[in-house]
Amino acid sequence: MTPDPSSRPHLAPGCRLGENQGNRVLLMPERALRLSGPSLEIVNRCDGKHTIAEIVADLQKLYSKAEPKKVEQDILGYLQLLHDQRALDFAS
Amino acid sequence: MIPCDLALIAELTHRCPLHCVYCSNPQELAARTNELPTDAWSRVFREAAELGVMQLDLTGGEPLARPDLSALVQSARDAGLYVSLITSGLPLDEKRLDELLAAGLDHLQLSFQGAREQSANEICGTKAHAQKLRVLDWLKSRRVGVTLNFVLHRGNLDQLDEMLSIAESSSASRVEFAHVQYYGWALRNRGNLLPTREQLMHSLDFFKNAQDRLLGKLRIEYVVPDYYAKFPKACMGGWARKAMLLTPSGEALPCHAAAVIPRLRFENVMEKSLREIWESSDAFQKFRGEDWMQEPCKSCDRRTQDFGGCRCQAFLLAGDASATDPVCSLSPLRSKVDAVLAEVAAIPAANAVVEPSWLYRPNPA
Numbered sequence: 001m002t003p004d005p006s007s008r009p010h011l012a013p014g015c016r017l018g019e020n021q022g023n024r025v026l027l028m029p030e031r032a033l034r035l036s037g038p039s040l041e042i043v044n045r046c047d048g049k050h051t052i053a054e055i056v057a058d059l060q061k062l063y064s065k066a067e068p069k070k071v072e073q074d075i076l077g078y079l080q081l082l083h084d085q086r087a088l089d090f091a092s
Numbered sequence: 093m094i095p096c097d098l099a100l101i102a103e104l105t106h107r108c109p110l111h112c113v114y115c116s117n118p119q120e121l122a123a124r125t126n127e128l129p130t131d132a133w134s135r136v137f138r139e140a141a142e143l144g145v146m147q148l149d150l151t152g153g154e155p156l157a158r159p160d161l162s163a164l165v166q167s168a169r170d171a172g173l174y175v176s177l178i179t180s181g182l183p184l185d186e187k188r189l190d191e192l193l194a195a196g197l198d199h200l201q202l203s204f205q206g207a208r209e210q211s212a213n214e215i216c217g218t219k220a221h222a223q224k225l226r227v228l229d230w231l232k233s234r235r236v237g238v239t240l241n242f243v244l245h246r247g248n249l250d251q252l253d254e255m256l257s258i259a260e261s262s263s264a265s266r267v268e269f270a271h272v273q274y275y276g277w278a279l280r281n282r283g284n285l286l287p288t289r290e291q292l293m294h295s296l297d298f299f300k301n302a303q304d305r306l307l308g309k310l311r312i313e314y315v316v317p318d319y320y321a322k323f324p325k326a327c328m329g330g331w332a333r334k335a336m337l338l339t340p341s342g343e344a345l346p347c348h349a350a351a352v353i354p355r356l357r358f359e360n361v362m363e364k365s366l367r368e369i370w371e372s373s374d375a376f377q378k379f380r381g382e383d384w385m386q387e388p389c390k391s392c393d394r395r396t397q398d399f400g401g402c403r404c405q406a407f408l409l410a411g412d413a414s415a416t417d418p419v420c421s422l423s424p425l426r427s428k429v430d431a432v433l434a435e436v437a438a439i440p441a442a443n444a445v446v447e448p449s450w451l452y453r454p455n456p457a
């Protein structure tokens with residue numbers, strides 16, 4: 001399943017950003033993911049306002065040296081992963 | 093280096109309106125008068141955050157038995173921790189729930205003794221099940237992480253479908269199916285709790301199917317009873333590696349059951365800082381790393397994955413806390429565990445209870 005590009009991902013209940021010894025982390029029930037670079041850029045935009053298409057466009061600009069198609073695939077894969085861990089909801 | 097993606101498990105009290113026959117609290121329960129006051133817990137939460145703790149589990153007993161629970165949630169959030177409440181849902185009402193959420197509670201884990209009222213209530217010796225369903229209803233209209241936790245044993249393994257429907261019709265994003273682990277009260281009731289091999293195999297199929305079907309809707313996690321496993325579990329992620337437990341009176345333990353091990357000396361947060369205890373207390377150092385290991389663990393390739401299994405189980409079953417966990421198929425004492433399983437296999441009806449009577453966990457003074 002691939003997420004719909006017009007949907008607006010946001011953190012699921014019980015998930016939020018936090019900080020631990022200088023690192024940004026995504027906190028969720030019984031788990032914490034360390035965020036940096038692209039993963040942080042992506043999760044920062046999962047605010048229910050940005051669409052997936054907008055997140056992709058933003059990161060393609062930010063990482064303009066990378067192959068745009070590859071950037072898109074990585075983002076979709078990462079969002080899907082967070083969604084399957086119940087850290088993200090895709091609201092349209 | 094000592095890893096610092098640490099979890100702190102705070103047993104705020106041993107008081108509890110339930111009396112579960114598999115309760116993980118020690119045989120010697122802390123009295124109310126020995127419980128740490130609010131300001132001591134708040135200081136400990138700040139020390140924990142400085143030490144690198146991210147996750148805080150507020151547990152018990154029943155944490156709701158503490159009238160200052162909302163204040164404790166608030167102080168933990170102020171310290172920067174992610175706050176989970178592990179609760180039976182008693183005694184709770186909507187007003188108190190809203191206070192806890194306003195104080196910043198991140199996640200609520202509601203424990204269930206089963207899916208059917210009568211058998212669930214028999215396990216906890218209290219009329220608790222109906223209240224849990226009410227709590228689930230209240231949670232639907234509120235924003236907080238929700239986990240349901242079902243504790244499994246011989247007498248409720250035929251209810252898995254019903255348990256999963258309770259979870260699916262709730263607002264939970266996560267459900268834990270945890271087979272009873274045999275320490276303390278559960279060990280004393282083991283004859284009535286241990287599932288048969290058929291029940292266990294069936295439950296594993298059930299979990300895998302449920303995970304596939306509900307991927308992206310409900311996160312399903314399960315813990316198997318290690319008596320049936322070939323290798324032991326990496327208990328607590330390894331001794332003194334990932335977690336620290338504080339008793340209601342402030343003693344620091346590497347795990348729930350550690351008090352069963354003789355001659356382990358636990359330090360108290362009223363006397364030392366959390367960092368000092370974590371880094372150098374005897375009880376934490378005792379089984380940290382590999383120096384304490386005996387054969388077959390000492391030369392086994394799996395020692396960095398399972399850390400030789402559980403120290404408390406080694407003591408309870410082998411009489412030696414540094415022995416290889418006897419549930420390991422490489423342990424010279426594995427036959428002790430097999431003998432227990434053979435007794436279960438000899439019971440005619442799968443969910444028959446051998447003795448009609450349970451040993452219930454009492455309440456502390």
Ligand code: SF4
Pocket residue numbers: 108109110111112114115116117152153154180203216453
């Ligand atoms: S009696 Fe039951 S609800 Fe109470 S602390 Fe023990 S396991 Fe938890």
Ligand code: SF4
Pocket residue numbers: 323324388389390392393394395396398399400401416417420421422423
């Ligand atoms: S011998 Fe020790 S390290 Fe090896 S699998 Fe068994 S418990 Fe684990």
